[in-house]
Amino acid sequence: MTEATATDPAVPLLAVDNLRVSFRTARGTVRAVDGVSFRLGHREILGIVGESGSGKSVSLMAMMGLINDPNAVIEGSIKFQGRELIGLGAREMRRLRGGRIAMIFQDPMTALTPVYTVGRQIVEQLRLHTDLSTGAARNRAVELLEAVGIPGPKDVIDRYPHQLSGGMRQRVVIAMALSCNPALMLADEPTTALDVTVQAAILDLVRKLRKDFGSSVILVTHNMGVVAEIADKVAVMYAGRIVEHADTPTMFRTPWHPYTWGLLDSIPPISGARPRRLSSIQGAPPSLQRLPPGCSFAPRCQYRSRRCAVKPPMIGEPDHRVACVLEPGERREIVRKPAQQNDEIPS
Amino acid sequence: MASEIGAAISDQDYARVLDAWTAPELPASAAQGYWHAALAKVRRNRAAMVAVVALFLFLTSCVMAPLYAHLVAHINPFKSNLDGTVLIGGKQVPVMQSASNGLGVTPVGPTWRFGPYMLGADGQGRDVAARLLYGGRVSLLVGAASTVICLSFAVLLGIAAGFYGGIINRVISVMLDILWAFPIYLLAISLSIILINSGIRIGPLVVHSDDLILPIAIIGIIYVPYVARPIRAQVMTLRRSDFVMASICLGASDLRILRREILPNVASTLIVFTPIMMALNIITEASLSFLGIGVQPPSASWGTIIRDGEHLLYTRPLVSIAPGLAIVITVVALNILGDALRDALDPRAKLTLH
């Protein structure tokens, strides 16, 4: 790919096509990611939602080129700025990683190397991807810490990770991710391990950073509330596949997949009264080693029928796609019914 | 359309699919018992199995040492044989040969044939191969017996300290701390020089200075802190764990908690420690015997044979080399077994699958 296409606005920042990741194990092949496709535009925030084991984190690791398990098989295509990442040389991938593509992890308590000061860890990354001198890199690190809202950055820069709170550490991790102005930031459950109040502050920060730094963000979470608050588009993953994909308002207004209904029901309403009662989805996600035949969600689905015995293809409209065989009419019928039921239950 | 695809499925096929959907998820490995799984894992470890076979072979051949001495070597390996002869290449050759320079004598070298003096003679004209087998009996016996002593003390002290805490814990911990800080070989030397030179006499109980029980007891005691401290820590953790708390709340007696919750957990630690400690004890026995304060004559161990062969090192190296190799092979096998057991039993080593 040439540089011209890389900056062409018509080319999406990230185009993932039919991504498959499987692991060979003693008990057979485990398909962790099974044909994931999506596009991500410039300055866009995509939320990927799903339970643990749905393949969302593995997808992120594949985009980072960080799956180095010798038993892993990665197929499909991941095009970043028009450039294919699958099969890219280790050196090239390393240059992108931490530079153009940065990542934030779930647990800030363990994400930083305990024996170095936070400043040294940020400087390490800056020196790796830029030709700043150590002194200049250090000044830049102070700026970054300030940008992510750390009070007294000149002081914090010489602290060790264990001397900072979880929220502060997550800010340091974000500062580190931003240090080289990444075009794409991958965030793996960045708020899950944090207090609710800190969560909101970190989400605010991510939003602000999109504005200031112009990065696109993929945010992986199991929390629909987080997605509602921040994402432009949502992809719902189940058992290694995207089962529903739409922009955020559409997803929350007219969800199509029974699994999405379950996810939306299991969060308390953000604002206003929600007509349906809070419920959780019956059962547990399937083991990836032995996926059920047909639609993977069928064993837990109240609305399954004989049509679900075959793996459902992605259908729907260009802006709202779903892997479910329910007809629009049926969906409307089902969505209306529990609402009627709810009227009888005092809240 | 999707609905059409679904309609194409036969009733029979759909019934099978429905079965698959509604079948309860079987837990992947919890169905197998913990010990069962561990044993299976050790069995699958090829190196560990080779080690077990090697240890078994060593043990049986050492047990059969008298048979070898009578039937093959035709000699008493504990009697010096300075004037004897041995048939080599059809000629009777003296066991102790005069050196070419006329100074001293050199024992006969290995014949490499399955018979008398297969591995040559030592400085007393005794059959090295036969002594090797007898020495193996003592080395393995001392190693095993001192391991039993060490682990027994360690379990008693570790559980007492960890389970009851308080003053008992304090006293035991201090004792263990002192013993632990004491350099191993110096402790062994101090004990040995006193005990092995004069034996002990406590009332009617007399232990002679050449009794094997002395090195066994000394080696058994010096490593107690190395095992007792981890066991104490483990028991303390277990004692504070949720499941023990739950048992206490349900009114279980101390004895019941010990038997049901603590001991099974400690047992896995002990199993891992057994081969490792035995390996360590065999080396320690050899080292003390090499210094002359371990196994005392007339008993022989691999360590004493190495000591006996020290002055023959440059003329008849095999006298020292052979028992050393026996020690190395035994200890390597025990350590491999210990590694395999740890991999199989240590819950930390268990893999978590994403």
Next chain:
Amino acid sequence: MSLGFTIVKRLAHMVFVMFGISVLVFLIFFATPGADPAARIAGRNASPQTVALIRKEFGLDKPLPVQYLRMMDRLVIRRDLTSYVNLGEKVVPTIFRAAPVTLSLVFGAAVIWIVFSILVGVLAAAFKDRTLDRLLMILSLIGISIPVFWLGEVVNLVSQGLLHNTWLFSWVPPLGYVPLHRDPALWFKSLVLPWFTLALAFIGIYGRVLRANIVEAMQEDYIRLARAKGLPEAQVLIRHALRCSMIAIFTLFGLDFGALVGGGALLTEVVFGLPGVGYLTYQALTNLDLPMIMATVTYASFFVVSANAMVDILYSVFDPRVRND
């Protein structure tokens, strides 16, 4: 808890353990049932007069606590304990004269085992589950399983006997020790093989521990972050995983170093004829020179105990996680 308080507490514990050890040594030598301690101290074929003299000198007719205090006084405070085997030889100064030999041996071995075990640990971890890893781990296991005195004999057999007249080992001087200040080159030559002999088992132990620690560290989140930064794998391994695994190694190192100086190097000294503290103990053992053994045992144990305390204190000073928490 402040750092100062931690240090004071640790030092108090150290003094207490020293006291415990000295009592234990005393009990072993003076209160073991069996023979008369005076006869033991006098050594072989001592005259009844000597035994009587010793009984008076050590206060053996007095109660045990008095005997203990007398012994400690002569051992630690007045340091005038004398050997009855080597008549009139003052024991404590002899030990201090032998100490440099032991230190030379242990220092050199320590440098070798640290360098090689890091090499082994890092290479094995980098090639985890591949041939090189398996090979290094098997070699380490064998290294741990070889009795050091036997290894020394094999080394002597090869370097002094079988191959001494080849280019490989013709440089090896005869067994023994040459002080550093007399001939540095010869000092070095005479110690090279003892160093490696002593170091081998520790290379095995440390290599295995380091590999396990690095492999464990490589599963940590901070390693994922280091990779996500775009660091090359070698730097991830060395700067992050190895660096975090070294703390455990240094604690272990402090303990082992202390234990070796305090008697653990005895077997190596005996096999290579190096007249260090361990060799002194061994000679005393063969001569049944009890005062000498009491002195080496007490001083060596004290050294080990204070070395352990030093390690703990340094650990709390240097590990950023322990400090300021």
